[in-house]
Structures are given as C-alpha cells and as structure tokens.
Amino acid sequence: MAKVGVILSGCGVMDGSEIHEAVLMLLSLSQRGATYQCMAPDKPAAAINHVTKKDEKEPRNVLAEAARIARGEIVKLSEVKGDQYDAFVLPGGFGAAKNLCTFAKDGPDCELDPEVARVLTEAHQARKPLGFACISPVIAAKVFGSESVKLTIGHDEETAAGMTAMGAEHITCDVKDIVVDETHRIVSTPAYMEAKNLTELHLGIDKLVAQVLEWAEGEELA
Amino acid sequence: MAKVGVILSGCGVMDGSEIHEAVLMLLSLSQRGATYQCMAPDKPAAAINHVTKKDEKEPRNVLAEAARIARGEIVKLSEVKGDQYDAFVLPGGFGAAKNLCTFAKDGPDCELDPEVARVLTEAHQARKPLGFACISPVIAAKVFGSESVKLTIGHDEETAAGMTAMGAEHITCDVKDIVVDETHRIVSTPAYMEAKNLTELHLGIDKLVAQVLEWAEGEELA
Numbered sequence: 001m002a003k004v005g006v007i008l009s010g011c012g013v014m015d016g017s018e019i020h021e022a023v024l025m026l027l028s029l030s031q032r033g034a035t036y037q038c039m040a041p042d043k044p045a046a047a048i049n050h051v052t053k054k055d056e057k058e059p060r061n062v063l064a065e066a067a068r069i070a071r072g073e074i075v076k077l078s079e080v081k082g083d084q085y086d087a088f089v090l091p092g093g094f095g096a097a098k099n100l101c102t103f104a105k106d107g108p109d110c111e112l113d114p115e116v117a118r119v120l121t122e123a124h125q126a127r128k129p130l131g132f133a134c135i136s137p138v139i140a141a142k143v144f145g146s147e148s149v150k151l152t153i154g155h156d157e158e159t160a161a162g163m164t165a166m167g168a169e170h171i172t173c174d175v176k177d178i179v180v181d182e183t184h185r186i187v188s189t190p191a192y193m194e195a196k197n198l199t200e201l202h203l204g205i206d207k208l209v210a211q212v213l214e215w216a217e218g219e220e221l222a
Numbered sequence: 223m224a225k226v227g228v229i230l231s232g233c234g235v236m237d238g239s240e241i242h243e244a245v246l247m248l249l250s251l252s253q254r255g256a257t258y259q260c261m262a263p264d265k266p267a268a269a270i271n272h273v274t275k276k277d278e279k280e281p282r283n284v285l286a287e288a289a290r291i292a293r294g295e296i297v298k299l300s301e302v303k304g305d306q307y308d309a310f311v312l313p314g315g316f317g318a319a320k321n322l323c324t325f326a327k328d329g330p331d332c333e334l335d336p337e338v339a340r341v342l343t344e345a346h347q348a349r350k351p352l353g354f355a356c357i358s359p360v361i362a363a364k365v366f367g368s369e370s371v372k373l374t375i376g377h378d379e380e381t382a383a384g385m386t387a388m389g390a391e392h393i394t395c396d397v398k399d400i401v402v403d404e405t406h407r408i409v410s411t412p413a414y415m416e417a418k419n420l421t422e423l424h425l426g427i428d429k430l431v432a433q434v435l436e437w438a439e440g441e442e443l444a
Binding site for chain 1: 286287292
C-alpha cells in the first residue's frame with residue numbers, strides 16, 4: 001500500500017489549496033488503496049475573503065488553514081523527508097503560486113518556498129513519482145526546469161510561456177487527460193485551469209493519481 | 223436538470239462544514255447531472271485552529287468561509303426561498319451543530335438559526351426533498367421532530383437520544399447506507415459520524431444524493 005504525501009498551501013482557491021482538487025486527490029488515493037499524509041509549510045500568508053475578494057485584515061497560517069482540508073491530521077513540511085513517502089501530489093489553487101512559490105507575482109523569476117524545493121528535490125532524487133494539478137506544475141517547472149521536464153497547465157498560453165522560460169517543455173492538454181513524463185516520473189493535469197465542473201475535474205485528477213500509484217507500486221515491487 | 227441548494231456552515235470540520243462531505247456532495251450532484259448553488263448564513267462564528275484545536279483570536283464570517291468550498295459562488299441564506307430550488311442538502315461538520323443550530327452546546331434544547339429554519343420549513347411545505355449528512359440530521363430533528371421524521375446519525379447513542387427527545391425516530395445505519403423517510407422526502411446518512419475514510423464516505427453521500435435527485439426529478443416529471 002503506497003503512502004502518498006499531499007502538499008497543501010492553505011484552504012481555498014484564492015489564497016490556498018483549491019479545495020475540490022485537494023479532496024478529489026484524497027478520494028482517488030483512498031479509492032485506489034493508498035494511504036496519504038497531508039503536509040504544508042508552517043508560515044503566515046495573506047488571506048482573501050472569498051465573497052468580497054478583498055484581503056482579510058490579518059494573514060493566516062498556511063499549516064493551520066491546510067489542516068482544515070486534512071481534518072486536523074497534518075504535518076509540517078519542514079519535518080518531511082522526500083524519500084519518506086512513496087510519492088507526492090500537489091493540488092492547485094492560488095496558494096500553490098503564492099505560498100509554495102511566488103509565480104503569481106514574479107512569473108518565471110519566482111522564488112520557491114525552501115521546504116517545498118527541498119522535499120520535491122529529495123523525492124525526485126529518490127525516484128519517487130510526483131503529481132501536479134492545476135497551477136502547481138509551475139512549481140515543478142521551477143524545481144526541475146533544468147531537466148526539461150514535460151508538464152501541462154492546460155491551454156493557458158501566458159502560464160505555459162512562463163513554464164517554458166523556466167526550462168520546462170509545456171504540452172497542451174485537455175481537462176480529462178494527463179501529461180506523463182515517464183523519464184522523470186512526473187505527471188500533471190490541468191484540473192481547474194480548464195475544468196468547468198467537478199465531473200470533469202474528477203476525471204483528470206483520478207488519472208493523475210492512478211499514474212502516480214502505478215509508478216509508486218511498481219517501485220514497491222521492484 | 224434539478225437545481226439543488228447546498229446549505230453550508232463555514233469551512234472546516236471543527237467550526238464549519240466538513241469539507242470532504244461538502245465536496246463529495248457537490249461531486250455526486252455534478253456526476254448525476256444536477257446543478258447546485260451553495261448558500262450559508264451571513265453571520266460571525268467562533269473559529270478554531272485545526273492544528274492546535276484552540277479558538278482563533280477573532281471570529282470569522284460563516285458566509286465568507288463557506289465561500290471557500292463554493293469557490294466564491296455563494297449566496298446569503300437570507301436571500302433564498304425554500305421553494306426556489308428542487309432540493310436542499312446539508313453536509314455535517316461541527317458548524318452544522320454550532321452555526322446552523324446550537325445542538326453542540328444545548329442538545330435537544332437547541333435553537334435553530336432562523337434562516338435555516340425558515341428555508342427548510344418552506345422547502346418541506348413545498349414537498350422539496352431534503353438530504354442531511356453526518357451531524358446535520360439534528361437540524362432536521364429540531365425542525366421536523368413534531369412530524370416524527372425518520373433520521374439517522376449512525377450508531378452514536380447520545381446524539382440519537384437527543385434526536386429522539388426532539389421527536390424524531392432515530393434509525394441506526396451503517397456508513398455505506400442511508401435512511402429514507404419516504405413520507406417526508408427526507409434522507410440522511412452517517413458520513414463522518416461513522417466513516418473511516420473517503421471511500422466509505424463517498425458511498426453513503428452518493429446514495430443520499432441519488433435519493434434526493436430521484437425525488438426531485440420525479441417531481442419535475444409529475
């Protein structure tokens with residue numbers, strides 16, 4: 001039974017992890033027989049009121065907000081080692097582009113959260129499969145761009161150009177599908193970059209999880 | 223195509239709507255061809271840090287937090303009429319027992335949020351089907367107890383006794399199943415009162431949604 005790390009960035013599409021994407025990842029992991037552990041950086045980040053779209057007065061803690069998706073069962077990313085899990089997956093949401101890296105503000109010149117960069121690099125060096133949904137492939141482009149990793153964020157040309165500038169090979173992809181980089185064991189899917197509803201969202205996310213587990217379980221057997 | 227109102231109470235198992243339950247309701251509604259509108263009371267409520275389990279310094283607005291689950295697409299419950307939708311469903315989470323009624327504190331002597339009571343009563347009078355998951359059947363017990371409505375919260379004896387004290391007939395039920403009150407068009411499922419994982423959770427929630435839509439769509443054809 002594979003144990004998968006789920007790297008969250010808060011709780012809510014505008015300032016954290018996209019909730020539907022995160023939950024559908026957990027659902028597919030559960031239905032496909034894997035266990036999971038949610039994790040997030042322990043740091044403050046700006047919070048946005050999801051009705052008014054304005055900044056909240058106070059920032060919120062990324063770990064504490066992500067713990068809402070995890071029902072309180074969460075660990076600090078700083079305590080995670082990349083070879084400790086059989087795979088890692090990342091949902092999107094603006095938190096992925098604001099709290100895990102600064103792509104939303106800085107584009108291809110973005111900086112990575114150091115713990116995110118460390119865990120993903122450790123995992124990749126240990127040949128652990130990685131899955132990125134929605135906007136989170138920009139993180140993979142920044143970490144693994146020098147390896148010309150194949151990624152998708154769907155059809156958004158500006159974001160794709162940013163990923164190409166970081167060294168990645170961007171492949172356009174529909175919401176129900178995934179882009180598989182077999183060499184690097186990295187899979188990505190557009191999710192809410194393209195999805196118009198949860199039915200569509202589920203198809204791509206479930207394929208991503210299936211691919212991650214196929215790699216992870218192949219490794220276990222090896 | 224049925225249009226279903228989803229009544230939320232915030233965002234997070236400890237102080238709002240249980241996120242997995244809410245998202246799986248939305249998934250099943252989408253997969254089964256319905257549309258939905260999320261809604262919540264526009265009022266403050268105590269917020270709990272989901273890591274430390276302690277109260278946050280400031281309360282949060284129930285509508286704004288629920289909007290995180292709804293990706294910003296939410297309406298105030300005060301602006302909803304009970305005959306305006308084909309059905310209503312309610313996920314659990316402590317918010318259902320703290321923000322939509324006061325059952326968590328007051329048990330069977332609880333008070334209902336007046337907008338929740340109004341919308342559910344209007345809907346019921348218009349023969350709209352209602353679905354309650356997890357702890358939210360305590361709300362149905364309070365609103366419809368005088369009609370001896372059949373409900374379940376699973377196997378928890380103390381909560382069941384509270385529901386019986388409000389006039390409901392409690393029927394024990396496993397996580398993968400639902401309790402159907404055909405007369406009143408009310409269906410309930412234990413969800414995370416019993417579920418040990420998302421696979422189990424999904425089975426009961428999906429049955430609940432299927433039953434709600436069967437009633438709602440039968441009504442449309444009538």
